[in-house]
Amino acid sequence: MVPQFTPCQDPSLHQRRRQPSFVELQSIPWLSLLSPGERVRAEAELVVADAKSGDFICRFGKPVTYWFGVVEGLLKMSADNAQGMTMTFTGVPPGGWFGEGTALKREPYRYNIQALRNSVVAGLPLDTFHWLLDHSIGFNRFVMNQLNERLGQFIAAREIDRMNNPDLRVARSLAALFNPVLYPGVGDILRITQQELAYLVGLSRQRVNEALNTLQVQAMIRIEYGGLRVLDLAALRSSIQ
DNA sequence: TCATTAAATTGTT
DNA sequence: AACAATTTAATGA
Numbered sequence: 001m002v003p004q005f006t007p008c009q010d011p012s013l014h015q016r017r018r019q020p021s022f023v024e025l026q027s028i029p030w031l032s033l034l035s036p037g038e039r040v041r042a043e044a045e046l047v048v049a050d051a052k053s054g055d056f057i058c059r060f061g062k063p064v065t066y067w068f069g070v071v072e073g074l075l076k077m078s079a080d081n082a083q084g085m086t087m088t089f090t091g092v093p094p095g096g097w098f099g100e101g102t103a104l105k106r107e108p109y110r111y112n113i114q115a116l117r118n119s120v121v122a123g124l125p126l127d128t129f130h131w132l133l134d135h136s137i138g139f140n141r142f143v144m145n146q147l148n149e150r151l152g153q154f155i156a157a158r159e160i161d162r163m164n165n166p167d168l169r170v171a172r173s174l175a176a177l178f179n180p181v182l183y184p185g186v187g188d189i190l191r192i193t194q195q196e197l198a199y200l201v202g203l204s205r206q207r208v209n210e211a212l213n214t215l216q217v218q219a220m221i222r223i224e225y226g227g228l229r230v231l232d233l234a235a236l237r238s239s240i241q
Numbered sequence: 242t243c244a245t246t247a248a249a250t251t252g253t254t
Numbered sequence: 255a256a257c258a259a260t261t262t263a264a265t266g267a
Contacts, residue, residue, distance in 0.1 A: 193249085
């Protein structure tokens, strides 16, 4: 059955925030692009919080407070359309940072971000985000690269939505999650259950299970308990039929 | 550290 | 949707 995520209080994350640990800081890909001075300030202002499964990191219409990144776990980016249907844009695995578009314009969020399972989320205060944009070339390069790569993902996502072959849908969605530029924290193994993947792709768990086994036979992935290992990312991206 | 038990995840119909 | 099989996590001696 489809679990109804219990809607939770928005300020909870803000209240549960704490200082990032050394290991958590290491998982933040753009810190190494900063100059020593910039880095000191960024690390001082970064916060992390534990999000429980079902927690909303941000909601449509709420003002932007942080630029967010995933340290650990898995998030889901989605929006509600006019018909009241929830459509999932993408999953956000470890190493992924998002919301720079709305952060740049200081606009309210235009989508929801929800934790698919217990996760650790990092947040950079909006003022610090803008300060880095004004001072750090390395940071600007990262954000620009991020925007460009995500644009490619959204274009690919439109094609995925139009595909009727479930095996292909799963393959392409997986390829997106294994994107090394957007999600450097993923590596060879993506921690995701078949149920979670089913939510992201919009298929039943049974069908996802079947598709994954097909992809495994084709030596594109290896199914592991609670996760998947990529063997051939290029094939996931471009396989036909 | 090991054995037992509970919980989570996967495989199958 | 239901159930069985498998894997991992938690517990306590």
